[in-house]
Amino acid sequence: MNEKRTAGRGAGTFPGEEPHVADAPNSSHGSDSDAEAIGRRVQRLRAERGLTQRQLAEPAYTPAYVSTLEAGRVRPSEAAVRHLAERLGVTYEELATGRPAHLATDLRLRLVEAQRTLATGAAEDAAATYSRLLAEAEGLGLGEERATALLGLGQCALETGDLPVAREYFESAEQILRDAPLPRRAPAVRGRAVAHLLAGELRYACYLLESAIDELNSSGLQDPGALLLLYTASIAPYMDMGAHARAAQAGELALALAPQVSDPELVAGLHRSVARTLIAAGRTTEADASLAKAAEIYQQLQIRTEMAHCHWMRGYVRAQDGDLSGAEAELRAARDMLASKRAALYTAQVEVELADVLRRSGRTTEARELLHRLLGELHPERGSVHAGGAHRLLGLVHEDEGDLEAAEEHYVSALALLERAGAAGDLADICRLLGDLLRRLGRTEAAMDAYRTGLGHRASPGSTTLGPAPVRPPAARVPSDGAGPSARHTPAPGTPRRPA
Structure with a gap:
C-alpha cells in the first residue's frame, strides 16, 4: 500500500528522540526524518502494548505496511496516523508530532488568558506574557500558536504606539501562516x-x-x-x-x-x-x-x-x-x-x-x-x-x-x-x-x-485612485431598509480618526 503522509509534522519529544522545529502549519509536505520519527514512535508504542504488526494494522492496513512505516521508508497519510493512534491509545497529535497533547492545549489556554490581559489591562503586561508564550511555542514547534502569540504582540505594539514593531510582528505572523488559507491570515493583514x-x-x-x-x-x-x-x-x-x-x-x-x-x-x-x-x-x-x-x-x-x-x-x-x-x-x-x-x-x-x-x-x-x-x-x-x-x-x-x-x-x-x-x-x-x-x-x-x-x-471624492473598488462577495446583499450608512454626504472636518 503506497501511503503518503499529509500530516504528522512537529517536534519529537518522546523519550530518546531529538526535538526539531515543525514545518509551517497547514503544509502538506513532509521529510524523511519526520517519517522515521513517526516510525520509531509507532514501533515503541506497539511494543509497549504487546501488539503485533498485524493487530495494529488490521482491518484498514496490512502488516507489511506497518513494517515499512516503522522502518521509516514511507510517509503515512493523516488517515493512517489517525488509525494507528486510535489503535495505540494515543492522540493524533502525540503520534504525529511526538508532543503530548496537553502541551499544546495548555499553551492555547494561556494565549487566551494573555488576550484577556490585553483586553482589561496594560499592553506592556500582556506583551510580556505573549513573549514568554511565543518562546514556548517556538520551542515546541507549534506554528499556529506562534502565529497567535505574534498577533497578540502586534496588538500590544499598536496600543503602545510602537508602529514599526507592530508591523514586524504582523508580518512575521503572516509568514508563519503563508500556507494557511487566507481567512486564517486575515487578522495579520488587518493588523x-x-x-x-x-x-x-x-x-x-x-x-x-x-x-x-x-x-x-x-x-x-x-x-x-x-x-x-x-x-x-x-x-x-x-x-x-x-x-x-x-x-x-x-x-x-x-x-x-x-x-x-x-x-x-x-x-x-x-x-x-x-x-x-x-x-x-x-x-x-x-x-x-x-x-x-x-x-x-x-x-x-x-x-x-x-x-x-x-x-x-x-x-x-x-x-x-x-x-x-x-x-x-x-x-x-x-x-x-x-x-x-x-x-x-x-x-x-x-x-x-x-x-x-x-x-x-x-x-x-x-x-x-x-x-x-x-x-x-x-x-x-x-x-x-x-x-x-x-x-x-x-x-x-x-x-x-x-x-x-x-x-x-x-x-x-x-x-x-x-x-x-x-x-x-x-x-x-x-x-x-x-x-x-x-x-x-x-x-x-x-x-x-x-x-x-x-x-x-477634493476633485475626485469617493476614490482612492487605487483602481476599481473591491469585489463584492457574491452572497452579499446591501440592506434596503435605510439602516445602512449613506455615501452621499461629506463629513465635517475633524471626524474622529481611529483605527478600524
Whole structure:
C-alpha cells in the first residue's frame, strides 16, 4: 500500500528522540526524518502494548505496511496516523508530532488568558506574557500558536504606539501562516493595515485591505468573518482619504455579512466603524445607537480599549450636537481608560479631540497647553493625521487671538502632515482656512494657490485612485431598509480618526 503522509509534522519529544522545529502549519509536505520519527514512535508504542504488526494494522492496513512505516521508508497519510493512534491509545497529535497533547492545549489556554490581559489591562503586561508564550511555542514547534502569540504582540505594539514593531510582528505572523488559507491570515493583514493607517500611510493601508478582500472573493473563499473584519477595517482609511462612497459601501457590505458571523467582537467592531460613516452623514442619532450596540458588547466582553473608542466617538457625536459638556465627559472617560492601559498613542489622539472641545468651550489657554504637549508625542511617523489636527487647532487658537503669523505657521505645518498622509477631507479644510487667512493678510495670489490646492484634493471624492473598488462577495446583499450608512454626504472636518 503506497501511503503518503499529509500530516504528522512537529517536534519529537518522546523519550530518546531529538526535538526539531515543525514545518509551517497547514503544509502538506513532509521529510524523511519526520517519517522515521513517526516510525520509531509507532514501533515503541506497539511494543509497549504487546501488539503485533498485524493487530495494529488490521482491518484498514496490512502488516507489511506497518513494517515499512516503522522502518521509516514511507510517509503515512493523516488517515493512517489517525488509525494507528486510535489503535495505540494515543492522540493524533502525540503520534504525529511526538508532543503530548496537553502541551499544546495548555499553551492555547494561556494565549487566551494573555488576550484577556490585553483586553482589561496594560499592553506592556500582556506583551510580556505573549513573549514568554511565543518562546514556548517556538520551542515546541507549534506554528499556529506562534502565529497567535505574534498577533497578540502586534496588538500590544499598536496600543503602545510602537508602529514599526507592530508591523514586524504582523508580518512575521503572516509568514508563519503563508500556507494557511487566507481567512486564517486575515487578522495579520488587518493588523498590518491598521499599523500603516496609524502611521499616516492611508493609501497603503487601503491597498492591503482591498487586495485581501479581492483575493477572498475571487478565490471562492468568501469566509464571512474574514470579510467582515477586512471590510470593517477599510472604513477608517477610506474616510480619512475622503473616499466616502467606498467607506459607505464597505459598511453596507459588512452589515450584510453580520448575520452570518457569530463572533460578538467582530460584530461590535462593525457597529463602531459604521457609526463613523453615520456621523459623517449627519445621522448622529443613528450613530449614537450604533455606538451603544458596540459599547454593550464590549462591556460584556470587558474589552476596555474598544470601550474607550466608543466613548471617544460618542464624545464627537455630542460635540457635533453642540453638547460640549457631554462631549468633554465622554472624551475624558475615553482618555482615562486609555491612559490606565498605558495606550499612549490612542490617548494622545483622544486628547486632540478633547482640545477642540476645550477651545470651543472658551478654555483657550487649557486647549493651547494641551496641544503643545501633544505635538511632542505625535509626529509624521506616529499619528500624522492627528498631529495635523493639533496644528490646525493651534492655528485656530492663534487666529482667534490675532496672532496671524503664528496661525499661518501652524496651518502650513498641518498642510504638510495631511498632504503626506493623503487625508483629503482634512486637506481641503486646512487649505480653506489657510486661504482665508492669507486673503485677510492681503496676499491674494497665495490665497488662490491655497484654495486651488484644496480643490485639487477634493476633485475626485469617493476614490482612492487605487483602481476599481473591491469585489463584492457574491452572497452579499446591501440592506434596503435605510439602516445602512449613506455615501452621499461629506463629513465635517475633524471626524474622529481611529483605527478600524
